[in-house]
Amino acid sequence: MKSLFMVEESVSDLETLAEITRAKFPAHHTTPLIPAADHRFLQLGREEMKAAILGTIIENYAQGFLKQGELVYVRPNAFGDEKEGLIGVADPNTPRKMMSISAIIDGLGVPSLAHHKVIEVTSVNVKRYLDSAPKEGARVQVFEEYMVDRAIPQHIGLTTFARMRKLGANYGYGLIAKNTALSLGYDETLLTTSNWNVLEGGGENAFAVIGGKLYTPPLTESILPGTKRGVLLEIANLAGIRCHEETIPLTEFMRADAALFTGTWCGVAKISYVHWLSQGKSSNYDSNNEIACYLSDQYQHVIHGSSALDARFRSLSDRIRTKVELR
Numbered sequence: 001m002k003s004l005f006m007v008e009e010s011v012s013d014l015e016t017l018a019e020i021t022r023a024k025f026p027a028h029h030t031t032p033l034i035p036a037a038d039h040r041f042l043q044l045g046r047e048e049m050k051a052a053i054l055g056t057i058i059e060n061y062a063q064g065f066l067k068q069g070e071l072v073y074v075r076p077n078a079f080g081d082e083k084e085g086l087i088g089v090a091d092p093n094t095p096r097k098m099m100s101i102s103a104i105i106d107g108l109g110v111p112s113l114a115h116h117k118v119i120e121v122t123s124v125n126v127k128r129y130l131d132s133a134p135k136e137g138a139r140v141q142v143f144e145e146y147m148v149d150r151a152i153p154q155h156i157g158l159t160t161f162a163r164m165r166k167l168g169a170n171y172g173y174g175l176i177a178k179n180t181a182l183s184l185g186y187d188e189t190l191l192t193t194s195n196w197n198v199l200e201g202g203g204e205n206a207f208a209v210i211g212g213k214l215y216t217p218p219l220t221e222s223i224l225p226g227t228k229r230g231v232l233l234e235i236a237n238l239a240g241i242r243c244h245e246e247t248i249p250l251t252e253f254m255r256a257d258a259a260l261f262t263g264t265w266c267g268v269a270k271i272s273y274v275h276w277l278s279q280g281k282s283s284n285y286d287s288n289n290e291i292a293c294y295l296s297d298q299y300q301h302v303i304h305g306s307s308a309l310d311a312r313f314r315s316l317s318d319r320i321r322t323k324v325e326l327r
Helices: 014-024 046-062 170-183 227-238 250-254 290-304 311-320
Strands: 003-008 072-081 083-087 096-099 102-106 116-125 138-142 188-192 198-201 205-210 213-216 243-245 258-263 267-276 281-284
Touching (some): 046 072, 138 170, 198 205, 205 227, 227 243, 227 258, 227 267, 250 267, 250 281, 258 290, 290 311
Antiparallel strands (some): 003 096, 003 116, 072 116, 188 198, 205 213, 205 258, 258 267
């Protein structure tokens, strides 16, 4: 598998960095903004990022690292690095170097303002995300810390702004929660706040169908503003299904008519069962719920631009899909 790296020069002199920081953040400030042109940030526009992603896919297909007809997952990763050693074709006359072979990176550390800013784009064939789930939907375990360590006496839950961003560190908590669920025989986990309000799955946004309406936690909660969350909400709105972005107590979620996960990898996935171990409660959802089935089907039509696509969703489908010419 090949990756595309984009690297921009950074400040190597910490004294210079301190001077820049003092200039940007005076002792008494009201709006600590760093201009977009500041060289501590990788300057990358939407179209340049899109070209990098498509170029990585095309190159991996051309080299035989990707198979046609199989699901492809694209992962852009942004990180900071203090030094770089490059292998591959790079233009030494420009601050940004583009490669498609590999890079040798060293010199990491917690304070990252002086590090090189790097974006790595990879693409790989994957199986269905909830591959272990039965046809009727995923079996879900509500995550509770004592499942992992009995020394934690209370439910901590998640309340952190970091969870609202696509950060690598977020995968640590999700990894523990999902692996715990898998070890207990479930397909996925369900994360909640300390007050037992639903947040999301281990790697997906969560939805509930209650009384013919669609509910999902609001973006003011510690959840990722997932792109496919947005797509499903737009489909529902265009279809005339009333949508509510509001706090969902776990007890209400478990009484829902149907429940769904959304994510780039899983698409729209039905939930068939949720278990809340400490309360001894469980719920079975209707896998044939009309709204859940309709949203799942229409999502597939929108994502794939199929001939069965409802005319109301044509503009949405055209907007979110990109044609890739494979050589």
